[in-house]
Amino acid sequence: MSAVAKHIAVIGGGWAGCAAGVELAAKGARVTLFEAARTLGGRARAVQAREAMLDNGQHILLGAYADTLALLRRVGVRESDALLRLPLQMRYPPQSGLMDFVAPRLPAPLHMLAALLRARGLEREDKLALARFTTSARWMDWGLNLDCSVAELLTRFGQTPRLIRLMWQPLCLAALNTPIERASANVFLAVLRDSLGARRKASDMLLPRVLLDALFPEAARRYIEARGGKVLCGARVDAIAPQATGWQVRSGADAAEADAVLLATPAWQSAALLRALPELDALAAQLDAFEYEPISTVYLQYAADLRLPQPFCALLDDPAHGAWGQFVFDRGQLDPGQGGLLAVVVSAAADAASLEQDALATAVASQLAAAFRQPGLAQPRWQRVLTEKRATFACTPGLVRPANSTALPGLFLAGDYTAGDYPATLETAVRSGTAAARLTLSPKA
Template sequence: MVGGGWAGCAAAVALAQRRGVEVTVFEAARTLGGRARRIEAGGKVLDNGQHILLGAYAQTLKLMRQVGVDVDQAMLTVPLQMRYPPGGMDFVAPRLPAPLHLAVALLRAKGLARADKLAMARFSTTARWMGWRLDVDCTVAELLERFDQTPRLVQLMWRPLCLAALNTPLETASAQVFLAVLRDSLGARRHASDMLLPRHDLSALFPDRAAQWLAKRGATVHAGVKVDAIAPQENGWRITATGGAIGGAQTQDFDRVVLATSTAAAAALLAPLPETAALSAQLAAFETAPITTCYLQYGPAERLPQPFFALEDDAAAGRWGQFVFDRGHLDAAQAGLLAVVISAADDAAAVPQADLAAAIAAQLAATFGRPALAQPAWSKVITDKRATFACKAGLVRPANGTTLAGLVLAGDYTAGDYPATLEMAVRSGTAAAALLR
């Protein structure tokens, strides 16, 4: 297993269940989790980005339970919602059977005009009739124009949902992938549409427990060990790795290899192999998109009325934040800690971190009418420049299988309905393991 992110851990768990299979995981970072992991900053344990899961993430939730995670305790469950600070749009799905929950939510929604509600009802009804699928992909912007969505509904509902789910602007994002996300949120059973907020750091949420589960079954997990090369042999594969407990360059032979790295790392490992030249070029051409998370620490008494809010962003006016999470609602030990997320953060990433944190704090103070939010005691800006692949319309994603026997790919970028989410990573890891017979 080359890579100990969520896809790699999922593949490792799936393989370790088989009798007689010995699993070895190589992870270049010292912490498991890949692009959804914990980090330490300023003496605090944080995540490299805030995540929301859905009740529809069936494979992820199943796998978490399998390795011993108490899902109900590990995450806060809230109904599907898009809620802005007081005075803004307020859309909350009640705990009613689908699709009644969506109809009632739309009827009760505040901050939307009658035309906005009718546009959303028309969109949802037609998309459901279409099976949430398109014959030919197009951009989300084009899709919304076809469905005559109002400017206000686009600004307050569809645009933030697209950015949060696909990390790609409306103007280039895949409408087909966006519809798949909506199918499992707005168009799903009520429980499937629930939003799940992790109480623990992302490594503790699954990868750490997976490593413990694997160790009990004889698997080996190497953290801080980088795989430098893979090479086919007569009866398997040879891996060259360095770092961690291995030290200098060491080689080891395996029967099968799951390549569960980023697209860039996978392309580099495949490039020397003539048989995978086309695949390597395809992966190297994948565009990536950044996500910025700004952590702001206030006194423990500072608390938002609910776990998270959507925010109206306007980069030109210095309002960068798109969503704000009150970590104190999730973990009492993090009282007063707010996490503000900026998706498709190319422009935000170019702003000096101190200036960006100050602008976001000022945005929160003005939005909530609470001047104290302009003066955090501590801040930390984290930008993952390659947080996800750019989920553009018409993007061709590779299959899990390759042309070489015993070599498969696992990662949220592989072919599938979903964008770069934890569920897509887990699905891909499980599918990759199933190919290795």
Template structure:
């Protein structure tokens, strides 16, 4: 069987097929597996193309990591659910204790600093009502409308709901799907305590799964071909052929595959499906960028904890939303801070240098630490099509196409979740299940 695309969805599909005894060939156009969540090497330094965070609720991701030999306890830093701002910036300090659900949320709310009585009652009301609704809406709407219906206070929206929505859906609340947002909250805030934990990768994103996935596939008799761009997929006599780099690649003497999973981004999938299956749903997506600004300081520079939320103020060119102290996460990255800007269209209009300078000023001001104004070097990495814009009522394609043996995989396929690593993994697993019931 062939899998076209070596991102997290493609790797997941190939691992599942291999696990079930199939010989798989995985094609990836880039030289590194991982797609939009991968390792990059810049000026001799190993970084990720974006700082990611997972949730304890990502059951399929954690399961597949274990399948390929990764111990999540070693590869991920596990922190309790929290929304903590630098003390000097006037934000909030909310962290859940290690108690069974739902007491962890209740006690965390009672202890929260920076929230008034009305804010805490507002949050409690939201959680209670959402549970009563079983986290479902009859008709989807925007997250902003949902929060208004639930009478959430302006401060709570600013300090908690807006940053959570942008971080989870990479879409501003004004145009983000309330139902998808509720799905994420259902599986984290509304589930067992460990499901709400925040998991920060200690290793680079390629090592976190794709690299080990490749070893697993090869260990089960499969092949991984990087720098191999699939130009065309065709059906012949009940089998499938792929054209790679203008030359047909033969899996065996007959040069054919029993099935093909297309795990590329929607635009490329539409090209490969042209003339084979319906592609309307693939051309309707709008996209949102995610930008990560890396700032290197002296090795002794540390924050008080591994990560903080930041007060975003676009009018003041302060676009940072979360900052991660990589030195507290990975021993070989002392003094390196990673600042994440989701839905970053406006931010990247500044240009990389101006954005990095603005982020440094924002950090210095937020933490009241003048030395953060002057990093030794900075690097801005922006994925302009990081995720699809998760709009209300968005129609997403199924894994199955009209053609037998031709399957789609990707975080954009039909799912409860937005475009996350978990969504990609789930889609890859489901794609494999379509071929191996």
């Protein structure tokens, strides 16, 4: 980088844009981050509902998310304060007779062997099928030469209907937000590689103890501003255009000059800006072709002393009979200030999102009452449904995702939709933002 610091315009204040801004600021660049919304965080943010501040979706991180954890440390967020670390698990409500699988704190792969031997709710044939699958996946180095659907993968490796129903299907929905019939086997295998196939600590599950804006975006803002950067919320970028010596960024009546632009908006918003650049017609068309899956989060507030048996539980969904929830999180076990608040996640939620919000919330409350054998759960004090209609791209087999670089010098993409072996996760967004920032500062940028 030259003696005069590069000025980089980062467009988009989600996790990819914030990660890029932090990386750029750490390397001495002058950063101006534009965010159209009034708050940072993108789709992973906290929102003000009528009753309380709520996360726009419940997230689980993995211990394998090395880039995200390193970034949190860089901006001063302590893991012990912000995240609850739990061993890898798939646990249904007690007395349900369904799966109870917990990996003990033993070195890998002993932790998986012990979990399999101790698992309840699985028959001998289920355990043998799971053991065969993980052994075969390791032998294949957790990848296929030719991608296929997760459903086809599971059939090919003789997974039992019970194991598919209780483990593989909910894991795929949670990780890829795409039903197993349409989900990419290779991307699913990459997730399993870093959970079932990883060292014990990397397979841990990390649940946010704090609202998502406090987990990272606001700390990123402070980090960027402390190093001379600007974070502009409520600043929608209307157009970008190459100049003789850099780029112009237009936001309303204002125009700013930058040496380079890092576009960290969702794919469909990025496509809208790229369509004005004839050299990037093919890239804009590629982004326009993405399909999306929604996620609904149903919040149910009960008495503050309500407590579930675990911080989170899997739920047996059955949409045909009104059971929509796939996982329930006891927010009070994560944050004492949210006692009695349950968050129920419905991934790949197109059908659920078509219901009236009160109808969906009532159905989910009834599902919890039956699953935990507590009739009182059918009557929450208040309920709220938050649906992100384009929460993630549909992670289908063979999907080609764009690189961070573009055909125009000084213009880069960042986001959880860019090329990588992970689905649309916070870790993918962080990796993409950091990689794009490094490209932006390279001598060839």
